[in-house]
Amino acid sequence: MKILSAVLGSPFQGSSSEKIVNIFIDRLPKERWDTALADLSKISPEALLLRSKDKALNDSIERVLNSDVVIAATPTYRATYTGLLKTFFDQFPENSLSGKLVLPIQTGGSAEHALSVEHGLTPMVRTLGAVVANKSIYSWGEHWNEDGNPGQNLKEMIDQSVNEIINTSG
Numbered sequence: 001m002k003i004l005s006a007v008l009g010s011p012f013q014g015s016s017s018e019k020i021v022n023i024f025i026d027r028l029p030k031e032r033w034d035t036a037l038a039d040l041s042k043i044s045p046e047a048l049l050l051r052s053k054d055k056a057l058n059d060s061i062e063r064v065l066n067s068d069v070v071i072a073a074t075p076t077y078r079a080t081y082t083g084l085l086k087t088f089f090d091q092f093p094e095n096s097l098s099g100k101l102v103l104p105i106q107t108g109g110s111a112e113h114a115l116s117v118e119h120g121l122t123p124m125v126r127t128l129g130a131v132v133a134n135k136s137i138y139s140w141g142e143h144w145n146e147d148g149n150p151g152q153n154l155k156e157m158i159d160q161s162v163n164e165i166i167n168t169s170g
């Protein structure tokens with residue numbers, strides 16, 4: 001079994017980055033992938049700010065450290081990933097994502113900050129030694145149909161990312 005952890009960096013449950021993560025995970029073969037979500041909106045902010053200890057936070061960190069693949073999913077806030085996601089990865093020791101494949105999934109209000117995946121999220125996880133997937137996903141409003149389902153372009157982006165992760169990791 002391959003282990004995948006998806007870290008949800010939106011302060012709000014049901015965010016579009018979370019929806020993309022769920023669609024992505026649904027496309028992985030269940031018999032070969034052990035998947036779990038770390039929803040940071042449910043974790044103690046005091047612990048995330050290094051002011052206290054918290055079992056849920058420690059368990060999520062442990063799970064990520066034991067993963068083959070990590071999804072870092074976040075809305076764009078102020079032209080980059082959220083502060084919530086940053087507080088989570090601030091907990092990790094130097095080089096602790098070494099050898100792991102990280103897939104960035106970022107949503108935004110428009111296409112304007114699409115490149116922030118390349119100059120924000122990507123270098124942040126690389127400081128921990130991660131290998132970053134080529135087919136990252138950046139999505140905004142026009143990628144979604146009115147009924148709340150992903151449009152064709154977004155489905156294709158997700159398919160390409162799923163193929164890359166399966167081909168690279170088994």
Ligand SMILES: Cc1cc2nc3c(=O)[nH]c(=O)nc-3n(C[C@H](O)[C@H](O)[C@H](O)COP(=O)(O)O)c2cc1C
Nearest residue numbers: 010015016017075076077078079107108109110113
């Ligand atoms: C505090 C804040 C800052 C934001 N900054 C940006 C930004 O700089 N660029 C952008 O494209 N969208 C920005 N947005 C819009 C969010 O990225 C967008 O609403 C989100 O990706 C949609 O996902 P949701 O389903 O979680 O709302 C911002 C939203 C908030 C609340």
